[in-house]
Amino acid sequence: MLAEKVETVKEFDWALSIGFDYFQGYFFTRPVVVRGRQIPSLKISCLNLLQETQREPINFEKVRDLVKNDVAFSYKLLRFTNSAFFAHQTEIREIDRALIVLGEQGIRRWVAIAAMIGLAKDKPNELIAQSLLRARFAEQLARMAGYSDASNWFLMGLFSQLDALLDLTIESALQQIALVLPVKEVLLQTAPANNRMACAYSLILCYEKGDWDQVTKLAQCGGVQASEIGQAYVQSARWVSEVTAQSGS
Numbered sequence: 669m670l671a672e673k674v675e676t677v678k679e680f681d682w683a684l685s686i687g688f689d690y691f692q693g694y695f696f697t698r699p700v701v702v703r704g705r706q707i708p709s710l711k712i713s714c715l716n717l718l719q720e721t722q723r724e725p726i727n728f729e730k731v732r733d734l735v736k737n738d739v740a741f742s743y744k745l746l747r748f749t750n751s752a753f754f755a756h757q758t759e760i761r762e763i764d765r766a767l768i769v770l771g772e773q774g775i776r777r778w779v780a781i782a783a784m785i786g787l788a789k790d791k792p793n794e795l796i797a798q799s800l801l802r803a804r805f806a807e808q809l810a811r812m813a814g815y816s817d818a819s820n821w822f823l824m825g826l827f828s829q830l831d832a833l834l835d836l837t838i839e840s841a842l843q844q845i846a847l848v849l850p851v852k853e854v855l856l857q858t859a860p861a862n863n864r865m866a867c868a869y870s871l872i873l874c875y876e877k878g879d880w881d882q883v884t885k886l887a888q889c890g891g892v893q894a895s896e897i898g899q900a901y902v903q904s905a906r907w908v909s910e911v912t913a914q915s916g917s
Contacts, residue, residue, distance in 0.1 A: 726772050801825075807819075864891055
């Protein structure tokens with residue numbers, strides 16, 4: 669059963685207690701901001717890896733060392749590179765080999781997903797699922813708009829709820845990772861007028877709320893066909909199910 673419009677902790681606890689299995693609502697995206705809050709060491713490890721993989725170019729040795737020094741990341745990486753996503757004849761057992769197989773863009777994608785799942789360990793599963801869904805949906809919208817490189821759009825969706833994951837303001841949360849300026853501007857709502865990535869972000873939020881009139885208007889701003897948006901969302905939801913199973917979450 670799906671509980672919709674879950675706005676508070678009390679409503680979430682009530683829905684959980686009477687047997688609901690799935691939940692939607694702004695409760696999952698609201699950070700509980702605590703002044704002077706220390707970020708747990710597990711999350712710091714995730715943020716360090718995210719920070720390193722956002723640099724241009726990637727320092728392979730540093731990424732390798734960060735992964736090797738974290739048992740959970742090492743396990744997830746080997747599980748992922750030996751999954752059905754790849755067609756290896758022999759099992760990959762070494763971190764170095766696994767990273768080579770992924771390549772630079774693959775490393776960025778895998779780290780972003782695995783680290784975000786790590787950041788959400790003490791949060792409802794719906795929060796990370798929604799973050800991944802936004803990321804894939806944004807990437808699909810970018811391709812529909814004619815962008816061959818949709819990596820920034822993916823990151824925009826993925827980090828759109830970083831404040832809720834860290835219980836910080838969005839400004840403080842984004843200071844923890846070295847995101848490129850265009851992505852930061854969208855998430856901080858300081859992007860230039862008619863910016864296509866910003867239009868896509870607004871479209872995603874309106875789609876989640878079921879504001880179809882605004883979705884249609886924003887589709888034009890974002891350079892996508894409104895008739896194709898629904899199918900892109902469905903495909904994105906399927907991808908989330910697949911990738912969370914294969915990434916070692």
